[in-house]
Amino acid sequence: MTTSRSGGPDQRRGERGDLLDPLCPTRRLLDRIGTKWTSMVVKVLAEHAPGELRFAELRRLAPGISQKMLSVTLQSLARDGLVARRVEPTVPPAVHYRLTALGLSLEEPLAALRGWAETHMPEIDRNNQLAGESSPA
Amino acid sequence: MTTSRSGGPDQRRGERGDLLDPLCPTRRLLDRIGTKWTSMVVKVLAEHAPGELRFAELRRLAPGISQKMLSVTLQSLARDGLVARRVEPTVPPAVHYRLTALGLSLEEPLAALRGWAETHMPEIDRNNQLAGESSPA
DNA sequence: CAGAATCCACGAGGATACTG
C-alpha cells in the first residue's frame, strides 16, 4: 500500500493494459480494496443491496471500525463511484449509503475471492504452523 | 494492512467463518495478496506454470521490485504454501520457484479480479477526475 | 546468484476531541 490516492498525474499510465507495470490496474484496485476496511464495507453494503444503510448502521455492521476510518473509507468509495451518498436534509442529518452499479459489479469477483479465502485460509494457516512462525516476540 | 504476519496467536480466531470479524479470512487474505508485489509475483509465476522461474528471472519479469521485496514476498508466499522453492545445490546456487496447487487455485479468483480491474479501473479513474483530486501538491 | 541485515521515510490507521 504505497501508492497514495492523492498521488498526482502518474496514475494515468496504468490504463493501457500493461499488467507488469507497477501501476497496473490490478495493483491500483488492490490499493483500494486492500485497505483494512474497504472489503468489509463493500460486503455489508452488498448484503443489503439494493437497500441503503446509514452511517451508524454501517458502524454497527462493521464491528471494530473506527468512526474516522468508516468516514474515510466511504469517502474513498464515493469518489471512486462505487458507493452513492444520499443526504436527508433533516436535523440532525441522515446520510444513506448504497452500492452503485459499479460497486455491485465489483461484488462478483470479490465474492469469489471471499469464497477462496473461506475455503483455503485454514490450509494457509496450517502451512504457517508447519513453517516456524513460532514466538519471535 | 495493519495485521502483522508475525503477529502471534490471535489469527486463529478467523477460522470460523465469521465474515464480519475483522480477522475474517477475507481480510487476512487481502493482507497477503494486498501487499505491493504479491499479486504481480503470483501472476508472473502463474503465466509460467507449471514451469519454474529463478530469482533473477522473477526480478526481470516484475519491473520495479527491489531485491529485498522479492525475497520477502517469496518467503511469505512459500510459508503460506502458495509457492514452492527448489534449490539447486550448485555454486553459485540456483533457486527455482513455482506455484503450488494451492497457489494455482488462487489464480482463478485473482484473474477474475484482474479482469474487473482492467475493465473498470478507467471508469474509476474518470470518477476521480469528476470529483476533485485536482492539484493538492 | 540469491539472498540477509540494517537504516530510514512515509503513509495507514487508531484514539481522542470538537462541530454543524
Next chain:
DNA sequence: CAGTATCCTCGTGGATTCTG
C-alpha cells in the same frame, strides 16, 4: 447524527551494504 481535525504509533517497503 454524521462527520472533521489533530496527534501519534507502527508496519510497509525502498536503498544500501555485506555474505555463502
